Amino acid sequence: MVPLYYYLIFSALLFSVGLAGALTRRNAILVLIGIELMLNAANLNFIAFWRYSPDPEALTGMMFVIFSIAVAAAEAAVGLALIIAIYRHYRTVDLTKVDSLKG
Amino acid sequence: MSDYLFYIFAALTVICGALVIINKNPINSAMFLVLSIASMAGLFVLLHAFFLAAVQVLVYAGAVMVLFLFVIMLLDLKEEQRRKINTFGAVTGVASVAAIGYVFYQSIRNTPLPNAVAHSEGDTVVLGKLLFTDYVLPFEILSILLLVAMVGVILLSKKDLK
Numbered sequence: 001m002v003p004l005y006y007y008l009i010f011s012a013l014l015f016s017v018g019l020a021g022a023l024t025r026r027n028a029i030l031v032l033i034g035i036e037l038m039l040n041a042a043n044l045n046f047i048a049f050w051r052y053s054p055d056p057e058a059l060t061g062m063m064f065v066i067f068s069i070a071v072a073a074a075e076a077a078v079g080l081a082l083i084i085a086i087y088r089h090y091r092t093v094d095l096t097k098v099d100s101l102k103g
Numbered sequence: 104m105s106d107y108l109f110y111i112f113a114a115l116t117v118i119c120g121a122l123v124i125i126n127k128n129p130i131n132s133a134m135f136l137v138l139s140i141a142s143m144a145g146l147f148v149l150l151h152a153f154f155l156a157a158v159q160v161l162v163y164a165g166a167v168m169v170l171f172l173f174v175i176m177l178l179d180l181k182e183e184q185r186r187k188i189n190t191f192g193a194v195t196g197v198a199s200v201a202a203i204g205y206v207f208y209q210s211i212r213n214t215p216l217p218n219a220v221a222h223s224e225g226d227t228v229v230l231g232k233l234l235f236t237d238y239v240l241p242f243e244i245l246s247i248l249l250l251v252a253m254v255g256v257i258l259l260s261k262k263d264l265k
Contacts, residue, residue: 002109004216007150010113012207014120016200021124024196029129029175033136036167037120040143043159051150052217059230063238065155066230069162070245074252076167080174081259087178088262 007048015041028083028093032076039072105149112149115142129175133168140164154227 014037021034043065050061087093119139126132140163147156234242 002106002149005211006109006113007146008211008216009208010117012204012211013117016204016207017117017120017124019203020196020200021120023200024193025124026192027129027180029171029178029180030124030132033123033132033171036136036163037123037139040140040163044143044146047147047150047152047155051152054217059233062152062155062230063233065152066158066234067241067245069155069158070249073162073167074249076170077256078252078259080170081256083174084177084260093178093180 004048004052008045011041011045011048014038014044026094026096028086028095028098029080031095032079032083035079036072036076039068043068109146109149112142112145115139116146129180130172133171133175136171137164137168140168154230 018034018037018041021037022031023034025031025034046061046064046068050056050059053061083093086098090098092098116139119135119142122135123132123139126135141160144156144159144164147153147159
């Protein structure tokens with residue numbers, strides 16, 4: 001069985017990839033996709049810690065992941081609705097062009 | 104055997120994740136995200152979280168990604184393919200992410216981790232019982248959150264708020 005250490009390293013790697021996507025892309029939808037990758041990495045950490053914990057009967061990690069998946073679904077829906085509203089207003093989803101708060 | 108499966112699924116997830124952010128076409132990005140999420144469900148199975156693997160495939164790869172694809176196709180995102188990449192943003196982004204990755208790596212390496220695995224399964228029956236006894240208040244709050252999100256999304260995407 002693979003040690004917990006490997007799962008944590010892999011999860012950190014995936015989180016970094018998602019963060020790179022969220023920081024470098026200019027398309028708002030792809031920024032949201034990067035955030036989804038980061039959320040998935042965090043979920044994997046929860047499950048790995050649950051599996052390797054001294055008391056796995058408590059199922060706390062699994063509960064966290066269930067709630068986190070449900071909240072992530074709500075977050076994606078609201079984020080995409082915001083993107084549609086922004087597109088209707090500015091005719092673009094390029095985040096560098098949506099800068100009216102910059103002054 | 105399960106060690107090899109871990110390496111295969113982990114490599115697949117990270118490669119598909121990298122392709123998600125490299126790809127210029129948003130639809131291809133979303134498709135690679137589906138692949139990445141599906142292979143991550145394989146990792147969940149290796150961790151004996153069978154119910155969560157099913158939920159991951161159904162909710163993420165199914166519902167959420169259909170929503171993403173729907174919005175990508177609703178908005179006309181053709182111009183993304185023609186624009187060349189912003190070099191300054193790419194370099195600073197990759198550098199800061201590499202720095203954060205290094206911090207993660209060092210902090211994980213220097214933390215003593217538990218090694219013992221108590222062999223128990225993520226039993227769905229136990230999970231359901233727990234969800235409706237100990238965790239019933241968060242569960243209900245979550246259902247209200249989903250309702251509020253639904254109403255908010257309808258309100259946000261309406262054309263005129265009259």
